[in-house]
Amino acid sequence: MSIEMRRSFGTLRMPAGFGGLLPALILVTLFFVVPVLALLLRSVTGPEPGFQNYATLLGDGTYARVFFNTFLVASVVTIVTVLVAFPVAWMLAIMPSALASIVFGVIILSMWTNLLTRTYAWMVLLQRTGVINRTLMDIGLISTPLPLINNLTGVTIGMVYIMLPFMILPLVGTLRAIDPMTLRAAALCGASPFDAFCRILLPLSLPGIAAGGLMVFVMSLGYFVTPALLGGTSNMMLAEMIAQMIQSLLNWGLGSAAAFILLVVTMALYALQLRLVGAGRATGGV
Template identity: 40%
Template sequence: MNSGAYRWFPIPALLLLVLAYLVPLSQVLMISVTDPELGLGNYALLVTSPSIARVLATTARICVITATAALVLGYVVAYCMTQARPAVRRLMLVGVLLPLWVSVLARSFAWVTLLRREGVVNSVLMGAGLIQSPLPLMWNEFGVSVGMIHTMLPYAILPMASHMRGLDPALMAAARGMGASRAQAFRRVFLPLSLPGVIGAGVLVLIFSLGFYVTPVLLGGGRVRMVAEYISLQIQELLQWGTGTMLATALIAAIGLLLFLLSRAVGLRALSGAR
């Protein structure tokens, strides 16, 4: 086959990308600046609307809490995975991947069963005499954060574990050989070298968290509104297409910015653990 023919192989994929992705995005952008009238009035709501400002603040706060908790918990798990024996490492990997095989809807309903007023957690605490009345564990930011952290943990663990496995174990051995304690070798050698994986995992968790819909709806009970739910409310119930598409465009722009910062801060080879 003529070598020049290979140039045409990506064309169908590019056409599919344009039709399935770029065309709908351009329509969303057009609606955001033409409905209800031509101009940037919808985007002005980002700084003038108290309700939108409250939704954006709630979204940012929950996303930061989710990313922080997922990184701290995920780092411990990822470190233990890299230090464990191969058989134990495989079992831990299955445990990390297992939640991904269950739908987000099912996992959110499971947390509803655990956190509701008559749920497992309150029943156990009241049965043990630790509390006198049920704790408000859901229909608030705490419940939403717990559900999102649980969902995001695999996305934090896997990139960090992948990067940690790419680190040369001889560096830790050399630090120990030069008189550093295990804690000093970890703090001054392993931790700095693992930071690219932490940054990459943090950005990945933030990107996924920004567009969360099912978990905030179920565990927030309409009292905790994040941007994805607010977009759905504007378009499906209030028929404010201009406001909804404006928020969707702003969300896409925020995700694009995070991806750009990730590409500048951490290369893909460093993130994946490649040398």
């Protein structure tokens, strides 16, 4: 065989390293691509071929209210989670490593606790005769119990608690990568602590905030257990509506259309973040 023919055969060979990716590609195809295609097919074929399911979802005021509640809850949970997680992440970044490991272990331990157990615990704490209302009444801050459950307040509290570790993890990695000498240099130049935070620390921590914020927002969009148990019927979210359509109403077409819209919105948000901050910064350095 001539050298030219050998070179031509070499160009037709499988790329180096592709064989190692083949199992992963098969898994992605079987467990992601095929279900998504089946979901799309069901949304445009049931009960009749066409796009009437999408027209119903986007044109009916009841379903529009569910979409509004979903994005409102996800936005509120993301904002509150960032506000709570930032000082915790900064504390973990600057405290001694031994103490930080203990606190970090407590945070990770909360992720390993059963989700349903944690949600029921918040139901006990937030109800009208729960520990929180009884404590506030005993110390004289309130005279009547606060409505902390079956509304947006209860959903926000429960979901923020569950989402905190997912925001803290990328934030800690980003904050630990910031050189402390940068803040000291700002102080030596006359910057106040507030100016150093707004002009140096906050901009440098934006990749971690973006990565954690996207993760929390996307997970909140599709959350089911916590909103179903802590929220009321007036605050139904999209995941709960999809479950009701498929399990109770057996309306697979409408449920599949709602699930596909949620998937498209999620992918669009991730693509937008990649466009704005780049692939490397979108992960927050994790």
